[in-house]
Amino acid sequence: xxxxxxxxxxxxxxxxxxxxxxxxxxxxxxxxxxxxxxxxxxxxxxxxxxxxxxxxxxxxxxxxxxxxxxxxxxxxxxxxxxxxxxxxxxxxxxxxxxxxxxxxxxxxxxxxxxxxxxxxxxxxxxxxxxxxxxxxxxxxxxxxxxxxxxxxxxxxxxxxxxxxxxxxxxxxxxxxxxxxxxxxxxxxxxxxxxxxxxxxxxxxxxxxxxxxxxxxxxxxxxxxxxxxxxxxxxxxxxxxxxxxxxxxxxxxxxxxxxxxxxxxxxxxxxxxxxxxxxxxxxxxxxxxxxxxxxxxxxxxxxxxxxxxxxxxxxxxxxxxxxxxxxxxxxxxxxxxxxxxxxxxxxxxxxxxxxxxxxxxxxxxxxxxxxxxxxxxxxxxxxxxxxxxxxxxxxxxxxxxxxxxxxxxxxxxxxxxxxxxxxxxxxxxxxxxxxxxxxxxxxxxxxxxxxxxxxxxxxxxxxxxxxxxxxxxxxxxxxxxxxxxxxxxxxxxxxxxxxxxxxxxxxxxxxxxxxxxxxxxxxx
RNA sequence: GCGGGUAUAGCUUAGUGGUAAAGCUCCAGCCUUCCAAGCUGGCUACGUGGGUUCGAUUCCCACUACCCGCUCCA
Numbered sequence: 203x204x205x206x207x208x209x210x211x212x213x214x215x216x217x218x219x220x221x222x223x224x225x226x227x228x229x230x231x232x233x234x235x236x237x238x239x240x241x242x243x244x245x246x247x248x249x250x251x252x253x254x255x256x257x258x259x260x261x262x263x264x265x266x267x268x269x270x271x272x273x274x275x276x277x278x279x280x281x282x283x284x285x286x287x288x289x290x291x292x293x294x295x296x297x298x299x300x301x302x303x304x305x306x307x308x309x310x311x312x313x314x315x316x317x318x319x320x321x322x323x324x325x326x327x328x329x330x331x332x333x334x335x336x337x338x339x340x341x342x343x344x345x346x347x348x349x350x351x352x353x354x355x356x357x358x359x360x361x362x363x364x365x366x367x368x369x370x371x372x373x374x375x376x377x378x379x380x381x382x383x384x385x386x387x388x389x390x391x392x393x394x395x396x397x398x399x400x401x402x403x404x405x406x407x408x409x410x411x412x413x414x415x416x417x418x419x420x421x422x423x424x425x426x427x428x429x430x431x432x433x434x435x436x437x438x439x440x441x442x443x444x445x446x447x448x449x450x451x452x453x454x455x456x457x458x459x460x461x462x463x464x465x466x467x468x469x470x471x472x473x474x475x476x477x478x479x480x481x482x483x484x485x486x487x488x489x490x491x492x493x494x495x496x497x498x499x500x501x502x503x504x505x506x507x508x509x510x511x512x513x514x515x516x517x518x519x520x521x522x523x524x525x526x527x528x529x530x531x532x533x534x535x536x537x538x539x540x541x542x543x544x545x546x547x548x549x550x551x552x553x554x555x556x557x558x559x560x561x562x563x564x565x566x567x568x569x570x571x572x573x574x575x576x577x578x579x580x581x582x583x584x585x586x587x588x589x590x591x592x593x594x595x596x597x598x599x600x601x602x603x604x605x606x607x608x609x610x611x612x613x614x615x616x617x618x619x620x621x622x623x624x625x626x627x628x629x630x631x632x633x634x635x636x637x638x639x640x641x642x643x644x645x646x647x648x649x650x651x652x653x654x655x656x657x658x659x660x661x662x663x664x665x666x667x668x669x670x671x672x673x674x675x676x677x678x679x680x681x682x683x684x685x686x687x688x689x690x691x692x693x694x695x696x697x698x699x700x701x702x703x704x705x706x707x708x709x710x711x712x713x714x715x716x717x718x719x720x721x722x723x724x725x
Numbered sequence: 726g727c728g729g730g731u732a733u734a735g736c737u738u739a740g741u742g743g744u745a746a747a748g749c750u751c752c753a754g755c756c757u758u759c760c761a762a763g764c765u766g767g768c769u770a771c772g773u774g775g776g777u778u779c780g781a782u783u784c785c786c787a788c789u790a791c792c793c794g795c796u797c798c799a
Contacts, residue, residue, distance in 0.1 A: 208737085460798075609761075699759070
């Protein structure tokens with residue numbers, strides 16, 4: 203993984219955000235090649251899912267989100283569970299799920315070790331249930347204070363405790379039921395980014411509160427009616443969206459995999475309740491096919507059929523599509539059958555939100571019935587897929603050069619349709635003006651159709667390797683045959699050497715055929 | 726959030742209580758007729774902030790970021 207992170211920086215795929223200021227936790231910037239790669243992914247997704255389908259339309263919603271939207275969706279309130287940490291075992295517990303306990307609390311104010319002169323002043327407490335020996339409290343407290351010992355050779359048993367007081371409590375949730383250890387104060391984790399609307403808004407004015415959306419999906423649900431009314435479209439149909447979302451991840455990790463700002467590619471495919479389960483399976487297949495097309499083979503993907511109890515309560519079926527990243531098998535996309543939960547919530551609300559009160563019903567003219575549509579949601583992580591593309595493409599090859607010396611060739615084997623640069627145009631040498639001029643000519647011929655890179659510096663072999671390292675699938679070399687000046691090879695006039703990245707094979711191709719050849723490969 | 730590790734040039738590393746070395750890359754020039762050739766020259770670094778010290782990149786503390794293992798992930 204470190205090699206990949208290093209290559210990404212070295213070649214301009216991905217940089218740490220605000221690196222010159224020390225970096226911004228969990229944020230990343232795409233450099234020139236990363237930006238091309240990501241565009242290629244998004245454009246291909248959009249083309250396949252929106253432009254080439256009659257039953258899906260696009261949407262590009264605002265990132266700033268009305269607080270009522272996220273109350274109705276359950277993101278405000280419902281998912282900001284207060285958590286406590288056990289001071290002893292460091293286990294994290296949900297405050298609302300701690301079983302209340304009664305008993306005697308033994309408070310301590312610190313501990314010391316006479317021989318070494320070590321001491322610590324920190325409050326700690328242990329809850330003893332009726333019938334438990336006081337020695338248990340002491341043992342637990344010694345274990346707690348032992349973690350502050352500077353000399354790990356000292357046995358916890360030798361620690362002197364400073365007893366403070368005892369206290370009787372009933373139905374307390376301040377202690378870990380597992381070991382009686384004191385817990386930290388409950389802290390709430392609201393994973394959404396909150397902001398104030400209006401330049402002069404008071405920070406404390408609750409009406410000014412807005413959120414950066416934590417998922418693109420809610421925009422789609424909220425605009426469901428408008429899309430339906432403006433597009434002469436019939437169920438089943440989908441609304442697709444690509445866009446940024448934001449979550450205050452507790453622990454961003456694994457390069458760009460878990461970022462606080464990330465891009466999603468989502469479809470909400472609306473249907474009747476009878477079709478939900480079948481469409482979920484169909485979408486799973488559809489999505490697997492997509493990954494194959496962008497160069498992520500089926501055998502590197504794992505399908506997790508999320509079991510009962512682990513799915514969201516409203517979901518009747520959820521598949522996670524996972525990829526074998528170098529740091530583990532991790533989710534790329536979720537395909538979830540969310541029933542009519544979302545539209546219903548935005549229509550009627552629920553216990554903690556009033557909803558919009560606007561009808562989300564669909565009228566089926568044939569069956570002459572009104573109902574709230576169900577929805578199947580294939581939701582893909584764009585940045586995660588980019589990372590998967592890079593991980594999958596990365597390869598090191600040991601090759602023996604002309605001098606019999608072994609060397610390593612680093613090559614990114616991107617599918618041509620994903621590759622940031624499609625073709626490099628290289629004059630064989632740069633000190634022959636005719637070659638350079640011809641190369642420039644070929645470059646301008648191809649530029650309107652694809653991302654072309656021109657390079658005339660250094661030896662030809664080095665230039666090939668540079669292109670390998672950034673995954674350019676084809677190199678075109680303009681040589682003396684191209685000019686028709688080679689004796690006995692006049693028929694090679696206006697042909698070039700086409701060198702393929704993976705095999706390093708070279709073939710002759712007419713300049714006139716170049717465009718169509720390449721377009722077919724990268725489409 | 727916890728524990729462990731790391732932080733020196735674009736990259737990979739060396740090194741020192743008296744401001745630092747190398748390889749590769751990159752740039753310029755010369756040369757070069759198909760897989761990282763050669764020659765010459767050049768740019769660029771001790772993560773941030775404190776402390777100790779005459780002096781800190783080096784020792785100490787804090788912070789930040791990244792990596793690994795837990796934890797978490799609507």
